[in-house]
Structures are given as structure tokens and as C-alpha cells.
Amino acid sequence: MAGLLTPSTRRSRIVLGAGLLGLLALPPLREAMESDMARHMLVQIPLLALCGWLCAPSPATGRNLAGAWDRHGIVGILTANLVAAYWMLPRTLDNTIASAAFEAAKFISLPLLVGVPLRRCWSRLPMLGQGFVVANAVSMLGIVGWLYLAAPVRVCVYYLVDQQEVVGRALLYLAGAITLAVLVRAFVGTAQSSVPFHHMASPQRHPHFDHQGRGSRQ
């Protein structure tokens, strides 16, 4: 699939990813995204990760090195998870608005340490690992969403309390949507298009592991 992309599609992915990153970095767009908590957390941050995902080389390239240092893609996915979680802390969200250094760190780390590892490592992650990551994401989104709705105080000094409620509700919806997608996928085998990770996970539908435990795609 992705590994078989022709060079021109690969180039267009990079152009798209880099273009999106440049667009998101434009001061007016940054201001528009970050003036609202929901746009900041639910649009800008995922889009920054998407930039890296688009620009990343296909998982098929550099396999030996990746296999040696990150056997099942666990290190990459762990990195992506931790970096994403870091930028979800209310204090770091505030810091990106108050400090240019934090803002730059966000713009660099989300594409490089979330988007790139997601594309490089997701398909190498064993099915069990993928399931764990998705289940973990659902519970984290649910807990954070509920906390934001139930918090008696504003968690971010730069955001209004009503925006916090919008984010809380949106995170709960997102958790619900992912759960639903997983259920649909579990019970309706052919309904691939309704699964959010199908584009990344589909190569794993028939994984083949050799006797040394190294996975390869068929």
C-alpha cells in the first residue's frame, strides 16, 4: 500500500504536509486556532500531527534500522502517546500561548514525534498493541472529557470556562465515536470505511510473523 506509492505521490504527500505546516504556522491562522480552546486542542494539535504523518517516509523504508531499535514499533507509538499527552496538560496548553519557545516546541514535536512515529510504527505494532493503544485512547479521552465538564474551576487561564465545557463534551463524543467504530469493525467485518484507523491498520489485517517474531506484510 503506502510502500508501493510512486515517487510522485510521495512527493505530493510531502508537499501537502509541509504546506499544511507552513499554513498552520502563519500568525493569523495560529491566532484564530489558539483563541479558542476547542480549535486549539481538537483541530490545530491533530493537524500538526497530520503534517508529520504526511511527510514521514513509508514504514517500508529503513526497515532494518527501525527493526533493530524499535522491534514492534512500540517505542515509536510510546513516544507519540507521551508527546501527545504532554501537550494535553492544561499548563502546557497555557504555556504555548504565553511563550514563543513552548509554541515552537509544540510546532516541532507534534509533527516529528507524534505524526512521524504514528505512520512509521502503527502498522508494525502487533494487533494486541494496536488494541491496547485504541482502548487506552478511549479511556483517556473519556476521563479528560469528564474532568473538563466536571471541573469546578477553569483549568486554563487563557480560556473561558464555557470553551472548557465544549472541549469536555467534544472529547466525550470522540471517545464514543471511537468505541462505536471499534464495535462496528468488530461486528461488521466489511465496514472498513467506518473505522477511523483503517488506512493505517488495514495492512495488519493479515499479519505474518516469522519464527523470530518479526512481522512482515503480505
Next chain:
Amino acid sequence: MARSLAAAMAVIIVAVAAFWSATEGFRVFTTEGARRLDVARSPRPLPAVVLEDQDGRRVGPEWLRGRVVLVEFVYTRCPTLCSTLGEVFGRLSQALPGVALLSISFDMEHDGRAELKDYALRHGADGDRWRVVRPTSGGDLRELLDTAGVVVIPDSWGGYQHNAAVHLVDDRGRLVRVLDFEPLSALIDEVTPWLAS
């Protein structure tokens, strides 16, 4: 396998360090929490600015010296939080006769002397032990807010939201604590030891 494990450990170590620094050792998760911790750890003098109270009298830095002062930041049109803060201050002035109270308005455009007077009458500020004031310049206001770590953002109804708290200033004019205004009993317990010294 060993190399993957080493890579995973390295990632975890870096992540723990990053989270440790972002949360001050897993103690605070919000900017407000960090501000309170920072003030408690390193008290700082309030800027020496001149304020103007509800009767048009000046309140200089010398007024802060030699007494414990509780400071709140408000805007007088505030329908919710600042009214609560006003009530809390009213109850504090009765519960703690030894403490002085200062309500500072950050809404310089709207809050003139008349508005301050109205706020004072509404909540029972006597103009002596409890004064309602406004800064006399935007620069002074900026300096006050920055020192205290107060962030004011406009809301969608023409008002403001801000990190509301009670700021404890000791007898040397230093901001030493940022405290919750609820529950009142806990606030009184926090302030009382400072009055004795």
C-alpha cells in the same frame, strides 16, 4: 530486543523529566496551580504603584507596609465571581478585624470613582480598612497583574474571566500566598497565623 528496550527506557526517562518539569514534580497541572506554588516558594514584593480609591484618595505602597493585606482583583460589573469575592471580603472583614482589605479593579476603562464607590457600598467596604481602588495607568495595571500572575481575558458578554483568588500580602508588602476564597473557614485558617507575626 535489548536495543528496543534501551530505546523505550530512554523515551520514558525523557518523558518523565518533561512531565516532572511541566508539573513541578507532579504537584500542579494548571497554570493557576503553578502560580500558587511559585508565590509560596518565592514571595515577591508588589510593585510600588500608586492607586486611587473609591473616595479619590491615593493608596501608595506605604499603605501596604506594617499590616497584613488581603488583595482581590475584580471588575465592578462582574455578575458572578467578583460578587462572590466581594461577599467573601465582607465576611473576612468581620471575622478578621486585624486584616486590611484591598479590592483592585483591572477594568480601568469602565471603573471610575463612582463605580468603585458603588462596589464599596454594595459589599460594605468602609474606605479605611477595606479600600476599593483602581490603578492610575495602564502600565501600573500591567505590572500589578504580571507580578501577581493574574490573567484577564474578555468573555463573550463584554465582561472578563480571570483567575480569581485571595492574595495574601505580608507586613513587608510581599505577596506571600495565593489562596482559594472558598471555603471561607479554610481561608481564615490560612490567614490567621500571618496576623500573629
